[in-house]
Amino acid sequence: MKAAVIVFPGSNRERDAVAALEAASGTKPHLVWHRDTELPKVDLILVPGGFSYGDYLRSGAMAAHSPIMREVKARADQGVRVLGICNGFQIITEAGLLPGALMRNAKLKFICRTVHLRVENTDSPFTAKYRKGQIVRYPVAHGDGNYWTDAETVKRLDGEGQVAFRYVSDEGDAAPRWNRNDWNPNGSLDNIAGIFNAKRTVLGLMPHPEDAVSAFHGNTDGKPMFDGLVEALS
Amino acid sequence: MTTAQQPAVSLEMAREFGLSEGEYNNALEILGRQPTYTELGIISVMWSEHCSYKSSKKWLMTLPTTGPQVICGPGENAGVVDAGDGDAIIFKMESHNHPSYIEPFQGAATGVGGILRDVFTMGARPIANMNALRFGAPEHPKTRHLVSGVVAGIAHYGNCVGVPTVGGETNFHPAYNGNILVNAMTVGVAKADRIFYSAAAGVGNPVVYVGSKTGRDGIHGATMASAEFSEDSEEKRPTVQVGDPFTEKLLIEACLELMETDAIVAIQDMGAAGLTSSSVEMAGKGGLGIELVLDDVPMREEGMTPYEIMLSESQERMLIILKPGREEVAKAIFDKWELDFAVIGTLTDTGKLVIKMHGQTWCDMPIAPVSNASPLYDRPWEPTPAAAELEDAVRVLPADKTLGDILEKIMACPDQASKRWIWEQYDSLVNGDTRFMSGQADAGVVRLPGQSKGIAVTTDCTPRYCLADPVRGGAQAVAEAYRNLSAVGALPLAVTDNMNFGNPEKPRIMGQFVGAIQGMADACRALDFPVVSGNVSLYNETNGEAILPTPAIGAVGLLPDAMIAVGIAFKNEGDTILLVGEGTGHLGQSLYLREILGREDGPPPPVDLAVERRNGEFVRGLIAEGLVVSSHDIQDGGLLVTVAEMAMAGGIGANLSGLDGADAGTLFGEDQGRYVLAVRADKAATVQEKAKAAGVPVSVLGKTNGTALTGRGGEAITIARLKAANEAWLPGYMAAAE
Numbered sequence: 001m002k003a004a005v006i007v008f009p010g011s012n013r014e015r016d017a018v019a020a021l022e023a024a025s026g027t028k029p030h031l032v033w034h035r036d037t038e039l040p041k042v043d044l045i046l047v048p049g050g051f052s053y054g055d056y057l058r059s060g061a062m063a064a065h066s067p068i069m070r071e072v073k074a075r076a077d078q079g080v081r082v083l084g085i086c087n088g089f090q091i092i093t094e095a096g097l098l099p100g101a102l103m104r105n106a107k108l109k110f111i112c113r114t115v116h117l118r119v120e121n122t123d124s125p126f127t128a129k130y131r132k133g134q135i136v137r138y139p140v141a142h143g144d145g146n147y148w149t150d151a152e153t154v155k156r157l158d159g160e161g162q163v164a165f166r167y168v169s170d171e172g173d174a175a176p177r178w179n180r181n182d183w184n185p186n187g188s189l190d191n192i193a194g195i196f197n198a199k200r201t202v203l204g205l206m207p208h209p210e211d212a213v214s215a216f217h218g219n220t221d222g223k224p225m226f227d228g229l230v231e232a233l234s
Numbered sequence: 235m236t237t238a239q240q241p242a243v244s245l246e247m248a249r250e251f252g253l254s255e256g257e258y259n260n261a262l263e264i265l266g267r268q269p270t271y272t273e274l275g276i277i278s279v280m281w282s283e284h285c286s287y288k289s290s291k292k293w294l295m296t297l298p299t300t301g302p303q304v305i306c307g308p309g310e311n312a313g314v315v316d317a318g319d320g321d322a323i324i325f326k327m328e329s330h331n332h333p334s335y336i337e338p339f340q341g342a343a344t345g346v347g348g349i350l351r352d353v354f355t356m357g358a359r360p361i362a363n364m365n366a367l368r369f370g371a372p373e374h375p376k377t378r379h380l381v382s383g384v385v386a387g388i389a390h391y392g393n394c395v396g397v398p399t400v401g402g403e404t405n406f407h408p409a410y411n412g413n414i415l416v417n418a419m420t421v422g423v424a425k426a427d428r429i430f431y432s433a434a435a436g437v438g439n440p441v442v443y444v445g446s447k448t449g450r451d452g453i454h455g456a457t458m459a460s461a462e463f464s465e466d467s468e469e470k471r472p473t474v475q476v477g478d479p480f481t482e483k484l485l486i487e488a489c490l491e492l493m494e495t496d497a498i499v500a501i502q503d504m505g506a507a508g509l510t511s512s513s514v515e516m517a518g519k520g521g522l523g524i525e526l527v528l529d530d531v532p533m534r535e536e537g538m539t540p541y542e543i544m545l546s547e548s549q550e551r552m553l554i555i556l557k558p559g560r561e562e563v564a565k566a567i568f569d570k571w572e573l574d575f576a577v578i579g580t581l582t583d584t585g586k587l588v589i590k591m592h593g594q595t596w597c598d599m600p601i602a603p604v605s606n607a608s609p610l611y612d613r614p615w616e617p618t619p620a621a622a623e624l625e626d627a628v629r630v631l632p633a634d635k636t637l638g639d640i641l642e643k644i645m646a647c648p649d650q651a652s653k654r655w656i657w658e659q660y661d662s663l664v665n666g667d668t669r670f671m672s673g674q675a676d677a678g679v680v681r682l683p684g685q686s687k688g689i690a691v692t693t694d695c696t697p698r699y700c701l702a703d704p705v706r707g708g709a710q711a712v713a714e715a716y717r718n719l720s721a722v723g724a725l726p727l728a729v730t731d732n733m734n735f736g737n738p739e740k741p742r743i744m745g746q747f748v749g750a751i752q753g754m755a756d757a758c759r760a761l762d763f764p765v766v767s768g769n770v771s772l773y774n775e776t777n778g779e780a781i782l783p784t785p786a787i788g789a790v791g792l793l794p795d796a797m798i799a800v801g802i803a804f805k806n807e808g809d810t811i812l813l814v815g816e817g818t819g820h821l822g823q824s825l826y827l828r829e830i831l832g833r834e835d836g837p838p839p840p841v842d843l844a845v846e847r848r849n850g851e852f853v854r855g856l857i858a859e860g861l862v863v864s865s866h867d868i869q870d871g872g873l874l875v876t877v878a879e880m881a882m883a884g885g886i887g888a889n890l891s892g893l894d895g896a897d898a899g900t901l902f903g904e905d906q907g908r909y910v911l912a913v914r915a916d917k918a919a920t921v922q923e924k925a926k927a928a929g930v931p932v933s934v935l936g937k938t939n940g941t942a943l944t945g946r947g948g949e950a951i952t953i954a955r956l957k958a959a960n961e962a963w964l965p966g967y968m969a970a971a972e
Contacts, residue, residue, distance in 0.1 A: 012396025016666035054480025
């Protein structure tokens with residue numbers, strides 16, 4: 001699998017992403033600067049976490065208009081897989097690759113902790129190595145992870161299998177809906193932690209699978225995502 | 235504007251700028267004339283306590299600063315130690331106390347920004363942040379607002395620049411009601427043969443300004459930090475700078491990229507006293523002169539005067555001396571990162587600081603005479619009287635309380651309660667190199683990028699000990715740092731000190747400073763733990779009320795492999811729990827005494843440095859051999875609190891049969907040099923044999939078991955109960971105002 005990691009001014013989790021990709025695929029991904037206008041031929045584009053443009057204006061809003069994003073959108077249209085993590089989720093959502101918006105956390109504070117997620121759909125190269133309904137632990141580290149969209153869209157996301165991950169309790173409980181329970185770190189709509197596009201070729205999620213891929217991290221729950229991508233895209 | 239339009243200089247004005255009459259006369263003598271307004275401003279910041287260390291230097295010189303591991307000791311932007319294999323660790327801790335009290339969010343944020351710059355200025359990529367915070371009494375009307383603002387400010391800055399905040403400490407005490415302490419520490423890694431220093435060299439070499447534009451913020455910040463506060467301190471809010479972590483992140487990347495080239499001769503960040511300090515220090519260290527043309531300084535505001543430009547403390551700026559002809563190489567890098575880049579002057583052989591603007595000269599004064607004449611005081615000081623020993627009866631547990639009630643109360647007190655509400659606001663994981671962060675181990679542990687080698691980082695100080703006995707308190711702070719590093723298995727390398735005290739012009743306060751330094755020096759010597767960098771913050775007083783003496787110690791240790799590091803959590807049922815070291819049941823200045831008996835008296839625990847060293851070496855040896863499952867040093871709250879923390883972290887209880895009949899001294903005494911370890915049951919005998927051979931007292935406390943602390947009369951104290959008490963206080967307190 002060949003991958004590209006996009007770097008914006010203010011990206012800060014690109015090294016984590018590179019390490020996870022390299023460990024899974026054995027190949028160093030390309031680092032692509034935001035002002036570039038062309039992407040190498042790759043199977044996966046990863047938009048990493050951080051504070052692109054310092055989160056000024058609105059998280060992801062400025063980066064979504066960086067020159068490279070035109071190319072990312074064009075490749076996504078051709079079916080190249082795109083993975084947006086944290087700020088990357090915010091950027092690809094601002095860029096229109098995914099519906100909805102990421103608002104300030106309900107408690108208005110940045111939060112870094114390990115959360116429990118339920119894998120909602122395994123019919124994608126991102127999630128194929130998980131079991132449907134499996135509870136996994138990923139860390140979160142964000143201030144703007146409160147996913148929101150209109151009622152009709154959320155119904156569609158749910159119905160079409162576009163919800164990838166939901167925040168749940170350690171026992172897998174996501175009900176009741178619209179809640180702001182402690183296991184949902186940001187108050188997101190319907191406990192949504194990550195969503196696919198309609199073709200499930202694009203995944204955006206707030207938690208960080210790339211920081212949970214080794215014994216060193218004390219958590220390997222993120223590894224199947226990268227292994228699954230390598231298996232599907234090699 | 236002409237020179238004539240500069241305000242006239244007088245003794246009154248010098249006083250307003252913080253100079254004494256003697257200092258002003260000295261300036262007149264050196265220059266042989268009246269200084270200009272700009273010159274007076276420059277002299278006043280150079281001679282401020284904050285920049286000159288005039289009250290503290292005499293005593294700082296007595297600290298040990300050398301050792302085979304030291305590459306660069308105090309005097310540069312940060313200290314540098316050898317981490318083997320060509321790697322160097324660069325670190326420093328620095329205070330931002332006064333600004334954080336006035337404007338907690340920006341004050342704390344720019345504190346983090348400043349310390350990061352001190353470290354990456356020397357060529358290091360920052361890999362870990364820590365912070366040591368002291369707030370006033372929880373019931374004080376300002377405390378909640380200050381906690382909220384400071385924590386959000388640190389999070390705002392540290393999270394955005396992508397440096398994990400892996401630990402720290404937070405205390406509350408009424409003595410900090412009017413002067414909180416915000417001490418921030420950064421640790422970075424560089425190649426030992428690629429370290430950058432600040433001494434300018436090469437007459438004619440270009441002086442380059444990079445980073446943010448200069449505005450009117452923070453003018454005379456260094457002077458503010460060199461005086462006591464009064465009721466009207468909030469009027470000083472305009473002297474607090476505003477931070478932009480996004481620009482800092484770009485500046486880190488751009489500077490590190492430039493450092494990969496051979497373009498740099500010297501580099502220095504613009505911290506306190508901005509362009510003044512950086513230009514004077516760089517030229518001064520190189521024995522050269524410097525000529526600046528301020529028209530070329532990138533400015534954020536119109537109509538700034540030379541005085542304002544020289545004294546501005548606008549953030550995220552660096553001054554670089556480039557090799558001749560390298561301007562284009564350097565500019566291309568800063569253009570890529572969209573940062574300002576301007577050649578603003580040249581090095582000269584005159585030994586003078588010359589400042590030009592609008593075709594006029596605003597400052598023309600010799601650097602060395604002014605720097606060297608920077609006053610040094612041997613301030614009068616009084617030793618702190620020894621506290622009376624406690625009566626023996628204090629060791630008897632109160633009959634009207636169960637042990638569970640006592641332990642629960644200590645676990646829930648503000649100093650002991652979980653600080654999760656704070657550290658969950660910090661990104662502790664960015665870079666993917668964090669092994670242990672707050673709450674998981676006695677020190678934060680991160681690995682070096684791309685390596686298995688790790689470092690451990692800790693910050694320590696027990697101010698209540700320092701108030702009762704500054705010498706013991708100073709030694710204890712160093713010993714505790716040594717112990718916290720040893721407890722995770724790291725070899726202690728070196729120390730950075732952040733000396734926070736009251737007004738040094740008062741002999742009682744100066745005595746606290748002198749005592750703390752003496753204790754620290756003794757401990758650093760005995761433990762081969764030299765001081766390689768530091769910072770002094772004096773005048774932490776409001777309306778004459780001083781803070782507790784707070785010599786905060788930051789320290790770094792080395793792990794050959796970060797994976798060998800051991801955390802505090804109990805991991806398995808049936809592990810044997812061992813006590814390393816022994817105590818006399820010392821309750822003076824203990825949390826038990828304060829929280830349960832309502833007393834803050836007695837002497838702090840004595841520190842036996844030979845025992846500290848022996849026990850530390852023993853524990854590190856066991857960890858290196860893979861014999862230790864869980865490890866925690868005994869500190870605030872004593873033995874039972876230590877075991878409770880290990881149980882809460884692992885969700886596994888303990889049967890403490892070894893504590894049958896124990897009194898308050900044994901359970902809650904804060905004797906130093908001790909550790910609690912959990913080892914696999916089949917290794918306990920091996921560990922005890924090794925202890926015997928090493929002459930280290932080791933006793934069996936019991937075994938890990940169940941979901942409660944049991945033993946000692948059959949009372950079971952559940953982990954759930956302790957956890958609820960420990961976790962509830964801070965979030966409950968912070969939510970109370972909402």
